[in-house]
Amino acid sequence: MPRSAAATSTGRATGPTTLGELLDRGRAQGHLSLSELRDAFTRSGIDSAQARSILRELAEAGVRLATETENTGAEAPEMTANTTTTSRTRTTARRTKGAAKSATTTRTGAKSAASAGGAAVLAGHAKAAGGGRGRARAERVAAVDERWAPGEAELDVLADDLEAADEVTAVDAPAGAVDGAVTDGTVTDAVAEDDVVAEDVADDAGDAEDLDDDTSVMGDSVHTYLKSIGRRTLLTAEQEVDLAKRIEAGLYAEYKLENEPGLSEEDRADLEWIAEDGRRAKDHMLEANLRLVVSVAKKYTDRGMSLLDVVQEGNLGLIRAVEKFDYTKGYKFSTYAMWWIRQAIQRGFADSARTIRLPVHVLEMLSKLSRVERDMHQQLGREPTPEELAAVLDKTPDQIEELLRTSRQPISLDSTIGEDGETRIGDLIEDVDSPEASEVVDRQLLAAQLREVLDNLSPREAKIMSLRFGLLDGKPHTLDEIGKRLGLTRERIRQLEKESLSKLRHPSNTRPLLDWAS
Template sequence: MSSTKHAAKPATGPASGPDTESAAATESAATGEGRPDGGTARARRPATRRTRKSAAAEVPAPRPEQGREPGDAEDAWEEPDEAELQSETLDLDDQSSVMGDSVHTYLKSIGRRTLLTAAEEVELAKRIEAGLYAEHKLENEILTGEERTDLEWVAADGRRAKDHMLEANLRLVVSVAKKYTDRGMALLDVVQEGNLGLIRAVEKFDYSKGYKFSTYAMWWIRQAIQRGFADSARTIRLPVHVLEMLSKLSRVERDMHQRLGREPTPEELAVELDKTPDQIEELLRTSRQPISLNATIGEDGETTIGDLIEDVDAPEASEVVDRQLLGAELRGVLGNLTPREAKIMALRFGLVDGKPHTLDEIGKHLGLTRERIRQLEKESLSKLRHPSNTRPLLDWAS
């Protein structure tokens, strides 16, 4: 789970700590505690603040994501309830028999981890920051053997701190994932997507801002889950902003149903969401899940949905019979020509595969020049225009 590059701090909020802060973090992380040789790390050189990354790596400000409504409850930053997190595993453990053994095993595993205090979060964050800085120097600077050994130990300690921070906050992901279990993905799949957001939050958390890690991580966890739904939950992938609009539409529809005692009309939903009725109807159509034509219906389980759908392009039975009879008449007329002439006429007018062929194509097929094919076509048409050949086809022409 280690990061090989320095994660930039948020672009908004209070300014980052002084340069000596990273040095102190590096010094703290490099103490003898946990060192393989049991000794004390060599003295560290003052660590300068590492170069910031581009704006693309900046942490989003603590406000709703662009394209979301500021009043959206799901998008607002909120403080997780400590008591709820403490009992999270116990609540879900009661349902584990329904969810399955894999869920039960996972919840039991994360329930053994103790939640972190604010001071422990800061300590781990400092060690993670020092580890990231050490990895940055190992990748980008020429070092002596002694310096490399020291930095490798600091980087390893940062990875251990990162793992500790992740494991202590896994039940926070479960707390968020529970709210998304009715949207077409299994709980463990939702948790897996949320864990990716938790990893991102650990890498980008800035303890100097003063807010708790769980408050900061909630945004990243939600974002990762929502993007996971956009990529995986539907047969036809929908953009993230469309899924967010569908989620808001669903909430408004539920609220209006409770308030009105009936299903709201598209016009009423349009007024509530500041959209046009056509836009609401399009969203409602988009929200429908596709159904397989092979899905069975009825008690016998033998009839499929595809069996009941009309094929509008299929010809009528009478048309099929007429086409077969006409084909027989044409083959009889072509029988009055030589085999080569009959083949040329059949290819030229699409009687072989339903596709008319050019003179060049027929010439290549028969090994003749384009001009020779044209001459043979002209002779064949002259023969076919004889009354003895046209008489059987007059009824079809009329």
């Protein structure tokens, strides 16, 4: 049962004086005072790194941290179900703790509803806690489909999800709206006080984790991301099951909204709330397991992609795992999600890591080949031959050599080499398609000789010969094409071509071209 700051203060009066005893007491009773923890850190000379480690261990152990109220003797009068009020505005609760002592919110209603038996009552408290329709709405939500209603929730998980709303209007709740939150005529927990505790825990835990942030520059995006996800509390097995139930209920509610257009407005509103609650549960499970993705992604950082890119691919697999997780199998979510995360990362490498994309089965074979080659190198003390690798992998030596060629990473021709760094790789590679310098010179000399020979013909005859044999643009033209260009008939062009060739065959014109004919 959550404890208020007042309860924590009472425990401190008889608390131990050493840090070890304080931590033992916190683990035993499930809560500690932040100010008391700070004093113990100061007395024991704990530095920032040790403080972060201790806070992380306390969070994983489920120990709650609470602030102490300044005027415990001036607390507001005892609240009953008839005097319950709601104040969920965080800044107000933080600045006016005395007023917060006399307030309750829908969070208290949500906690008691969950413990009383199901998210159907939670729907009524969380969405209409202050109105007289709360119980009726809860009954309608339960009547939509009892089979898909989420099960009993862990109180803190539900409370944290309900805090996702940015603003909540303060209302007065009648006695019947929060009867589950009343024990022996008194409210068990004031949510405004609980909100102050939650925010102080977040703030002070962040201060303890970042004791040296004032003197450091958080310019590293990887470091910033890892610190941000490190503040999320890990889930217990019970919390995972509860979130999975809420996600399943939300998915079913979305299905009914899409496929049953004849629903009443009230049932549609209830289903929309269940669907939204499922989305909140999905976000909660995703954020609580982001560290699992990082732990897997660190093993793939040397394969051509940055850590953040690998984490992003793994997060896609995590989303898929959250959507398909079956809590009825009895396994932890991390066991199930690990496969999806690895699969998403491997697909990401197949699509993005290489300049030339390779099929997934080829990448798997390359991975297996690399592993076998590494093992054989350790056993033989030398590089294994393609024949030895082929015998182990049940492949032919030619297939092994082809895989080895495929495994090579392409490099840019603009990459520089040498000590000066000014020589490009492209400058050292021969272009087999470019002609040699001697060929270029010969072509230029031949063209000059042909122009000298054509000068012995008339301009019209020289143009006809140039077009006919492609001396101008490298493309030979037909008699019809030449005739249309010069405005002559096909037969006249043939006669002029015959006369031109007869002139060119004269020994005085052919002598300069004999060297090119040999």
